[in-house]
Amino acid sequence: MYKLVAIDMDGTLLREDKTISERTKKAIQSAREKDVTVVLATGRPIEGVSRYLEELNMYTDKDYVLSYNGALVQKTLNKDVIGKIALTGEDLHYLKKLSDELKVNIHAFSETKGLITPKNSKYTEVEASINNIDIHEINFDTISKDEVIVKIMMIDEPEILGPAIEKLPKEVFEKYTVVRSTPYFLEFLNKEVNKGVGVEMLAKHLGIKQEEVITFGDAGNDLHMIEYAGLGVAMANAFDEVKEAANYITDSNENDGVAKAIEKFILDK
Known part of the structure; x- marks a missing residue:
């Protein structure tokens, strides 16, 4: 069973208009209701994802965010730092x-x-x-x-x-x-930083095994976490090298790719 899901933002979770589809929001919420930890893994600072954290109700004491491509892993609610490599x-x-x-x-x-x-x-x-x-x-x-x-x-x-x-x-x-x-x-x-390292830091903090992790991405900065995860999922719109490294290729960010994979591998729909 998968216990941790890390999702890239641009080109993955977000559509081209920078919004999250209702189907994707629902899938993420349903996964969280099954006690799966869902985190945003982004190159942005935490300020750059705050509105999406609010939209996804990810400001509880059980929520985390991976910012700066994994250089900083912290709790969203009080910004307690889990790991930092600068x-x-x-x-x-x-x-x-x-x-x-x-x-x-x-x-x-x-x-x-x-x-x-x-x-x-x-x-x-x-x-x-x-x-x-x-x-x-x-x-x-x-x-x-x-x-x-x-x-x-x-x-x-x-x-x-x-x-x-x-x-x-x-x-x-x-x-x-x-x-x-x-x-x-x-x-x-x-040199020690990438999204894969960030996901690994959080997984170890939560006591979650590598094979219990799903990651989603589309670009070069997602490659390490795609390779790290038990199930690395590439978007249909992903770079070729990301697709090659992935265990599974889902639909595009415009066509609910994240939601479809969560439904398939976590919600059994």
Whole structure:
């Protein structure tokens, strides 16, 4: 029997208009009524999913959220931290220098300052809008080397970001977990961090076995948790490598793919 379900947001739980279908809401609620823990696993900060947590009634003392691609796992109600694996200001300085050389925009999430950028740009505005948070323009040279940085992102037009990724030194991939979550977002996390690690941290906290976990995803930053789960479910609209890693391919995010798989594997419909 499955006891933990971790669901990616964009391209998975959410339809293209950023809403959750009524069928999906009902399936999630029915699973929770069977004592299955259902969590949102996202690259966003918790503020970026608060309205969906409210919509799904996930602000009880039994609810958790995986944010920043698993770098931070916490309770939703009181924000108690279950697990945290972060970067530092030193990493920020290193990647800022690299972004300057590659001529791509950069921003980051500081534990104390929130969304920070040396120069506001189109896709930092997108990030702020998606998550309903403020942008803080800061000279990164003023950030101390030991500042806690949860996530760093290179953000730019796909035709700029794509060639820049090709030019990234090999050592970057050795130092960090690097995931392209959208065509215009490239994310850098602590090498030990990915959504799979986040799901594993929560599963161990709850005393749930790996084979009792279901994960849903569509993009590169979902790959680790798809591989980790007892049942990794890819959306019909998922990247090819996610489909290849999955145990099961469900319908698309536009066609209640999450609901259909929950009904099949948990609700026996």
